[in-house]
Amino acid sequence: MRDSLIIVGCFIAGVIVAVAGFMPEGLPLGDITTWGLYLLLFCVGLGLGMDETFFRTVKEIPLSSLLLPLYTVVGSLLGGLAAWFLVELIYSTPPVTLLDTAAVSSGFGYYSLSSVFLDEARGPFIATIALAANLLRELLTLLFAPLIRKGFGPFSVISAGGATSMDTTLPAVVANSGNAYAAVSVYHGFVLTVAVPFIVTFFISLY
Amino acid sequence: MLITILILLGGFLAGLLLQGRVKLPTGVITLVSICLLLFILGLEIGSNRQLLGNxxxxxxxxxxxxxxxxxxxxxxxxxxxxxxxxxxxx
The missing domain is CATH 1.20.5 (Single alpha-helices involved in coiled-coils or other helix-helix interfaces)
Structure with missing residues (x-):
């Protein structure tokens, strides 16, 4: 939660600095974004590779829940499709395409990575939607975890958190579904964290 | 797309090799790069009136x-x- 606040704070600080007119002219924002993204990707991989508990965690997972990340991916993308239909209904000229919605939906709560990817590929409009949509998904999961547990079962709290089920929403999973679900939750978050760059870039490559 | 996959895999393999040998503050480096990138996203939005209106x-x-x-x-x-x-x- 503290990290989320810092991250959102940086975004808001950027908006304020620019609105106040303090931004230096001629900054190579595109280049900085590209290289920053490479550094970020390498660090994400490094962090996952160095995690000694990962393989131990995988051994504790019941075979029946190995497919859980797949349910989350398919369910989220179907939900994204529904969201696109709603956007079509609301706007006479929709500001986002079906592919945009699919790419934003593939953040699975991983707002930082999905938004910087889409900033490079599709510009700040889609990137900001990705940031807000995936941040909201994490917040909604934290807020409504008890309701989700009641209405949709113990595995659904994990699905709701998406990629964040390994860190920020893990406490909500443990509190509402039980300790037995911690290993599945970490495994699920790990798989989705790795999947986000692949699936988002897959949709970007379709443009 | 290929670069993305290669960098991510490269990081993961480097992590496996380094596992247990050194302690790197990957969490901090990740956080700092995310902050930098989102600060830039904020700059882009803040400096574009059309986006601000949106x-x-x-x-x-x-x-x-x-x-x-x-x-x-x-x-x-x-x-x-x-x-x-x-x-x-x-």
Whole structure:
């Protein structure tokens, strides 16, 4: 939660600095974004590779829940499709395409990575939607975890958190579904964290 | 797309090799790079009047996507994990 606040704070600080007119002219924002993204990707991989508990965690997972990340991916993308239909209904000229919605939906709560990817590929409009949509998904999961547990079962709290089920929403999973679900939750978050760059870039490559 | 995959895999393999040998503050480096990138995203939006005017629209679409993806994933998971339990019981 503290990290989320810092991250959102940086975004808001950027908006304020620019609105106040303090931004230096001629900054190579595109280049900085590209290289920053490479550094970020390498660090994400490094962090996952160095995690000694990962393989131990995988051994504790019941075979029946190995497919859980797949349910989350398919369910989220179907939900994204529904969201696109709603956007079509609301706007006479929709500001986002079906592919945009699919790419934003593939953040699975991983707002930082999905938004910087889409900033490079599709510009700040889609990137900001990705940031807000995936941040909201994490917040909604934290807020409504008890309701989700009641209405949709113990595995659904994990699905709701998406990629964040390994860190920020893990406490909500443990509190509402039980300790037995911690290993599945970490495994699920790990798989989705790795999947986000692949699936988002897959949709970007379709443009 | 290929560069993305290669960098991520490269990081993962480097992590496996370094595992238990050195302690790197990957969490801090990740956080700092995310902060830098989102600060830049903020700069882009703040310096573009048209984008600033679009903030309500972006917020609405984001809320729709957040609610729909969350509901979609929990619904499918409910359906598929419940069916599995019934199979076990049978």
């Amino acid at each position: 903030l309500p629209s972006m917020g609405l679409i984001a809320l729709l996507v957040a609610v729909c993806t969350l509901l979609g994933s929990v619904t499918l998971t409910k359906f598929l994990t419940r069916r599995k339990k019934e199979e076990h019981g049978a």
